[in-house]
Amino acid sequence: MALQANSTENGEITSATEEKVALKKTIGYFSGVNFIIGVILGSGIFVSPGGVLLYSRLNVGVALMIWAACGVLSMLGALCYAELGTTFPSCGGEYYYIKKGLGSIPAFIFLWTGVLFTGPAVTTVNALMFAEYAVQPFFPGCPAPELIKKAAAIAIIVIVGIINCLNTKWIVTIQNVFTVFKMTVLAAIVISGIVHLALGNTQNLNKAFDGDIPGVQQIGEAFYQGMFAYGGWNVLNYVIEFLDISTE
Template identity: 35%
Template sequence: MTDTPTPKVATTLKKQFGLVSATSYITGSIIGTGIFISPTVILEGMGSSVGLSLLVWMLSAAVSFCGAMCYAEYGTRVKKSGGTYTYIREGFGDLAGFIYLWTNLVLLRPLSVALSVLVCAEYVMRPVFLACPDLAPTAAKVMLGFLVAGLFVVGNLYSVRLAANTQTIVTVCKVTALSVVIVTGIIHLVQGNTENFNGAFKTINFKPGGVVLAFYAGLFGYTGWDATNAAVEEVIKPYRNIPIAVFVGLAIPTLIYVLANVAYHAVLTNDEILSGIAVAYVFGERKLGVFKWVILACVAISAGGNVNSNIFIFSRINFVGGRDGLFPRFLSMISVRRRTPQPSIIALFIPTTVFMCLGDVKSVLGAYVFFRVGGECLAVAAFFFIRRKHAAADTTYKTHWVFPGIYVVSILMLSVTAVVDDPGKFLPPFVIILMSVPLYYMSRSRWWKRLHLNTVNKWITLICHRLLLCEHASQRIE
């Protein structure tokens, strides 16, 4: 009698995210550096008008909500992880999917992580250089940024559960700190200090380019509502948890952002807000006394939480791209023991270190948001294609068709205005992105696969297998 061979267990990502974890990832991804950088940019772009600045925050939330509702349906209709990449590929094919993967790899995610860790380093070092914060050595900020990014990379390599719990804790810290700001500002208003709101809609030096940058800063503040969609395959009961997580995860930051900005404007004058990005620190100096150090710590934690969520999202996008065969296959390898996409996580850390060496990436905020929301706009534009391609089930969440229409039209209007106003700012990133087109066709050709690149891919796969104990992910999605 011959022994029946034991069937091989599929190597897949494990379902570990419940409603709380999924909501925390979205809320934690949104509440980060944006609330501490964007107020200055928005107020300046709207001609120092307090009323118009608050209106930008609310309109940015409304536009983000329209896109998020489309993703809520995608999460219950398309059973694949990958988020924006998956939806672009499902709607427009492999070439469009590859272009988005390339843009994320060389531009978007490394910039986002570098921005977060540098802001974190800026606030951590501010107490050391209290008298002269502008004299803090750039090299010291970069080295501290390496340490922060490295800690979160190790955490994501070690355990999905550890990364998720970290994100939950970080989210609680963020909400608590901003709640202190909000309560302090409301008390200040109740005491009758409303002079900063006199002439709220009066503008100074109002320009179209500034308005676009203000809206981009507002949208930057709300980026992150796509976090859970990047890991649909790891969400427990996605048909229920994803729509709730998307709605609640975006509603909480919206309420907090509007109230926090009311508090900022109630306590601080326009000149104080426009003096620099450290709005929360200036607020703490004015109203919180020694508790201003708590604000510094909370800003650092918020920025660190953004690093954690970016590592989580981007590693899943690269993982799915490798599994689909558009990116090198070693990116789709999973640690057999940890069930984390370790090669994909490490692949994010390498280009991030390059951008961190620049020392300051805040000057490219407009270009970053332009291409970030541009990808999401393309994914939302595929709304009706995806509906035809993936039939709805009884558990599929359905959103109204007006939401994708509003989102696409709004983003297109901003994008066209931005390019017309300052085309030189977007030319270099466009060139980098267009490089992906010949790369895609070269990677599809037979002669390319016969070159040394294939050998390099095999060696990296072997190293991941031997050192990281990783295996290729199963093509079957559970």
């Protein structure tokens, strides 16, 4: 922090100007969008659809309605965070907003809850899902050993953590590459589904609401599964201070 000093009549030194200490802006517009998409398209989209359909009691119409409702809720949340991010362009996400609105103690509790419980749990799920898909091709015809999957997951967490510590720009580049790959694969799946429907294979939709109606508890479980798949729309606010849309 650099200060420019001026003398006063009493001989005291005062600060005329003070440079603001801020994080270097290293995330451009393209990388910021990829950051959000990459987190949302994590493990959730690959594991949640089965859970939503199961808790919907295999009722296709109810499952589709739950997916649509989860999408609307996530969009509303994302719009709120877009407003917060432009109003308070500082890193920290919920921690910063809770501290500003409710004080340091609630913010401290929230932060340490995330550090000790929520963050490690989500990271573990993502790493295990990545290891599941990365290791399985080496064991055709049989499930991959659990020990190898866990070892691969630990290795992924360590490698990503080291890259994050070494250089933010590197991890942003890796995020962009993997996001493009995931978007390509998912786009191929979506296009294949549209073509399948266009060919007249709509038997699963003709009686979409036939079958058992799930109870309140089951609908809640289905919503939890759906919201987990949509989760991630708030992540950019954790690194908003790195954002510089003028660089890309």
